[in-house]
Amino acid sequence: MPRPRSTVLLALPLALLVPAAAVASSNDHVEISATPQPVEVVPLPCFPSGKLTLGMTNTGRKPTIADMHVSGDLALTLSRHQFSSYLPVGQLVKAPLEITVPRGTAPANHTVDLSIDRDHLKVPVVVQPVPVRDNVLLGEQAAASSTNGDMKLCGGVDGNTDSEQWGASGWHDATKGVFPDTYGVDLVQPTTIRRIVLQTLDSRRYPAAVMGLRDFDVQVRATQGGPWTTVQEFRGNTTGRLTVTFEPMAVVAVQVVVHDSNDHGYSRIIELEAYDN
Ligand SMILES: [Ca+2]
Incomplete structure (x- = not known):
């Protein structure tokens, strides 16, 4: 004798109840990108540097939602630590990341780590010396x-x-x-x-x-x-x-x-x- 329908529904795994049009639950098909690489940072408060464009591209077959985790070496101050977005199929979705360092930071190579689940992209960050400036207001x-x-x-x-x-x-x-x-x-x-x-x-x-x-x-x-x-x-x-x-x-x-x-x-x-x- 067949079970009542309601019992069958309750026995189904929850995922099967999600409508077919809903987003995929896995980020296996999201590509991480960042430009430029390396990104250069000058230790002055208003110098135009340290600007990175983060990207996520959904290479799967269904729209998805992805959360990129953004972290960096202690010497770096990051304008964001997460980039979350709905991702249509095949479309690059971008977000800005500003990287700053305090005045007096010594020239050095650092890294910003971008990750989605187990995928990582390590972006090289180069702290430059303060340039010789004729215009003494530049970047101050x-x-x-x-x-x-x-x-x-x-x-x-x-x-x-x-x-x-x-x-x-x-x-x-x-x-x-x-x-x-x-x-x-x-x-x-x-x-x-x-x-x-x-x-x-x-x-x-x-x-x-x-x-x-x-x-x-x-x-x-x-x-x-x-x-x-x-x-x-x-x-x-x-x-x-x-x-x-x-x-x-x-x-x-x-x-x-x-x-x-x-x-x-x-x-x-x-x-x-x-x-x-
Ligand atoms: Ca200007």
Whole structure:
């Protein structure tokens, strides 16, 4: 005599009750990738380095969900320790990983380990020496009154002065139509400078006369927390790249105080530089 249907159902393994369209439960067919290899890291707070793109590709026949575990040597600080995603068949799914090291970290070779279950990919990480820099602000710690969510605080000291790459390499504030805004750089020790170069947004589509800084003061200070000295005031500016020169002085910080922009909206800075020549 056949058993009642309900008993049969209860006796089935749970997996057989999952609808056929559901994701596969195994990660056996997920390929791990990372670019670039090796990834280089410079021990400066705003230097553009240590950026790795993680990837997972489902090489199986069904969609799946995978969890990548991300770990690294103790010397490395990682922006994430896990990358989890739904993976359609055959499609590369990517996520960024930022690797940083403290200032003063000695040049060395390290490793970041990416794993899914028993599969591992070991990515070489090379800590580079701090490069010799003409522009003493390059890669140093930026500071701002606010930073718009789509922008990067470090965008104004990353060495990229190209307004056409504004989205990837510029800064603007988060207080539309409200001024003043400030953007500056803190140095770890007094550094002699005699020239400051400021690049505001000045692209083909968004010329400085339309979207750039209009009224602003360029300031320096000699001691942390000390008073600011204005080295030059600009009013009614319509130029993209501006140079300020003065008698050499030792400073620990440089900043731009923006009172208005040409669209009266945001304060947009592509790059702030300072030189001793
Ligand atoms: Ca930049």
